[in-house]
Amino acid sequence: DAGITQSPRHKVTETGTPVTLRCHQTENHRYMYWYRQDPGHGLRLIHYSYGVKDTDKGEVSDGYSVSRSKTEDFLLTLESATSSQTSVYFCAIRGTEGTYEQYFGPGTRLTVT
Amino acid sequence: KQEVTQIPAALSVPEGENLVLNCSFTDSAIYNLQWFRQDPGKGLTSLLLIQSSQREQTSGRLNASLDKSSGRSTLYIAASQPGDSATYLCALLSGSARQLTFGSGTQLTVLP
Numbered sequence: 667d668a669g670i671t672q673s674p675r676h677k678v679t680e681t682g683t684p685v686t687l688r689c690h691q692t693e694n695h696r697y698m699y700w701y702r703q704d705p706g707h708g709l710r711l712i713h714y715s716y717g718v719k720d721t722d723k724g725e726v727s728d729g730y731s732v733s734r735s736k737t738e739d740f741l742l743t744l745e746s747a748t749s750s751q752t753s754v755y756f757c758a759i760r761g762t763e764g765t766y767e768q769y770f771g772p773g774t775r776l777t778v779t
Numbered sequence: 780k781q782e783v784t785q786i787p788a789a790l791s792v793p794e795g796e797n798l799v800l801n802c803s804f805t806d807s808a809i810y811n812l813q814w815f816r817q818d819p820g821k822g823l824t825s826l827l828l829i830q831s832s833q834r835e836q837t838s839g840r841l842n843a844s845l846d847k848s849s850g851r852s853t854l855y856i857a858a859s860q861p862g863d864s865a866t867y868l869c870a871l872l873s874g875s876a877r878q879l880t881f882g883s884g885t886q887l888t889v890l891p
């Protein structure tokens with residue numbers, strides 16, 4: 667499982683509240699990613715990080731921010747949650763250098779009411 | 780923009796049958812292609828990765844092929860088992876981007 671954990675695993679929150687999801691890895695991988703998975707849209711990249719304090723936007727970054735102050739942690743923040751952000755959020759890391767193979771965490775199911 | 784299509788969306792087969800899942804893509808400038816398995820309510824498990832320079836990869840009963848010229852990949856599952864029931868996703872890392880582009884998946888059911 668590439669040593670990836672996500673917390674919380676489930677969360678219900680109200681519209682307008684801030685939410686932070688955490689991804690933690692234990693194997694010192696440089697690249698980390700946040701995806702969301704929705705019926706009819708598949709998996710889409712939100713943000714990714716290529717090192718401590720180095721991040722960039724993905725396909726669906728509006729309404730999300732990220733931070734990476736330590737190699738092992740990549741945080742995804744919804745500053746003011748909306749119902750359209752109800753989704754399953756997956757964190758991933760890029761494994762062995764050169765192959766670009768990605769490994770995924772167990773996911774966080776977020777419901778915004 | 781890379782587009783990835785997986786057909787069929789759902790497939791039901793009897794146990795023991797050999798089967799093929801298809802993945803097609805529009806941009807052949809790729810770094811690699813990954814096949815994943817996703818069980819209901821779970822994360823994605825990487826099954827096979829094919830580098831751009833490779834034609835196929837095998838792991839146990841699974842064999843994945845890649846034909847960049849035609850924009851197609853197949854995942855062959857031999858002697859299917861009920862435990863193979865899951866959604867299978869293909870994803871491509873394109874040369875012009877650092878992100879994976881996913882297909883919508885094929886939901887496989889293997890009947891005992």
